Structures are given as C-alpha cells and as structure tokens.
Amino acid sequence: MDPALVVAFVVAAFLLSVAPGPDMLFIVANAAAGGRRAGLVSAVGMSTGLAVHTVAAALGLGALIAAAPEALAVIRVAGAGFLVYLAVSSWRASRAGAAEEQAGPVKERSLRKLYAMATLTNLANPKVVLFYLAFLPQFLSHGHGAWPIPVQLLTLGVVFIVVGLSVDGTVGFTAGSLADKLLGRPAVRRRLERASSLIFGGLAVRLALDSR
Template sequence: MDTHLLLAFVVASALLSLAPGPDLLFVVANGVAGGRRAGVLAALGMSTGLAIHTAAAAFGLGALIRAAPQALTVVRLAGAVFLLYLAVMTWRNSRAALEPTAPPARRSLRRTYLMATLTNLANPKVILFYLAFVPQFVGTGPAAWPT
C-alpha cells in the first residue's frame, strides 16, 4: 500500500472519529446517568458495532449494495425504525421522569451494552464511512496491502 494513501486514510479517519455524533452522546449520557460501568459498557457496545461494520465491509457488504440497491433501502429502513424506537423510548422516559413520585428509570448493564451496539449499527455516519469512504482507500494489484 502506498504510504501516502495510508497516511491520508489515518488522518481522515481520525478527523471523522473526532466529530461528535450519536455514539459519543450515547456513551456520555450513559456514563453520567449510570456511572462508570455503564459508560464503559456503552463504549464497548459501540466498539462491538464497529467490529460488526468492519466484518460486513470485509465480507463485501458494499459490493452487495452496489449489486442490489434494495439492500441499502433495507438497511436504511431498519436504521430509521430503530432510531424511531429510541426516540419514543426517550420521550416516554422523559414523561415518567417529570412525575414527582416516579423513581429515575435505570437501564440494566446488559441492556446498555445492547442498546449501544444497536445505536452504532444504526448510525448513518458509520454506515457511510464503511460503504463510501473506506473503499476509496482500498487498493488492488501487486502493491495492495496486505500482500
């Protein structure tokens, strides 16, 4: 792999990773509401989502979507449904929090991890990163890495 291409990829990836998005907000919110353990598990859930995205990209999800654009529609709809679910749950929990007698709802650590993974999988920024951005830096031929 050309070192200039690798350097460009590392710099661009770092800049994209530093931009806050739903993943970072989810980790921070869970860390504040549930403590250090919830924050760490939320971060681990996000990392699990990234590993799933990486595996999907490595096994050709991008090629599948190019060959069958309907697959991208399915991914978009699944992400939209999940984001709507998160919005409804947040709205319902915020209404319950306004009642003076209701104790604050705490999410189990297992549920925090699962929700973090699903939030990352539904994050459009991550999906676009793996489907549109990463392939620009993938080389073919004798100079491709790994050899």
C-alpha cells in the same frame, strides 16, 4: 500496505471521530442518563457495530447492500424505529420518579442491554455502510506486493475502530463523570433522562428523513 497511506488514514480517522455525529450524540445521551459506565459501554457497543461493518466490507457484503436501494431503505426505517423506542424508553424512565432503583447506579443487566442497543444502533445506520464503501477504498494499496484487498480492508477497519473507540471512550467517560455527580439527585436525573429522550428522538427523525 503503504505506510504513508496508513498514517494519512489514522489522521483522517481521528478527524472524523472527533467531529460530532449521531454515534457521539448517542454516547453522550446514554452517559448523561446513566453515568460514566454507561458512556463507556455505549462507546464499546458502537465499536462492536463498526467491527461487524468492517468484516462485512471485507467480505463484499457492503457493496451488495449498497447496490440494493430498497435494502438501505429498510435499514434506515429499522434504525429510526429503534431510536424512537429508545426515546420512549428514556422518557418513560424519567416519569418513573425518584424510585430507589432508578436513582441508584446502573445495574449490570442494564449495561448489557445498553451494549446491545449501542451495537444495534450502529448496525442499523445505512450511512455507515456507505461510509465504508466510499472512505476505505481511498487508502488501499494496489500493484505488485500489495496485501490482498480483504486483508487491507480488515486492517484499516481495525485502525478506524481503535481510533474511534479512543475518542468515543474519552467522550463517554467525560460526559459520564459529569453526570455521575448529578445522578444522585432525582430531579436532575429526570431532566437528564428527558434530554436523552429528546436526543434519541432527534436522531430518529434525522435518520428517517435522510435519504442521501
């Protein structure tokens, strides 16, 4: 691969990662409701989803999905429905009051569930599929001596994941650290959970209405 293209890709990936978007909002929402560990687990879950998208792009599955508008519509509806479920779950948790198990640290089972939710949220976003199709090919090398296209796509995907995880992990850790200082207060915890619910709901509406 052309080193100049790789450097340009790293810069572009960083700029895209620091720009606030649905993934970052999802991470912040979970960090606010669950603390530092929840923020970090959400970031790792998002990166896992990106890893799946990377492999799919290398295998040509992304192009196949993008060629079928009905498939993207199904993915969009499923993603919006999943975000609505998260919004309702967060709101119901906020109404549970200051029960001891709610006020305590996030349990390991909750972290595993959160990881799965973050991964599924990323996978259910059709914009990620279209992003990979439009963005990665711009940094592919062609001609004699160039790596096979699937290998280049995998390499660029790994670079994107590393950059994105570094940014998302920092955001999740920072937001979670601030939340950890407040989660011991039941009233504040309920407000944070309701704020998370509103963020999830807003993301669901955005995904459902976004047909581009």
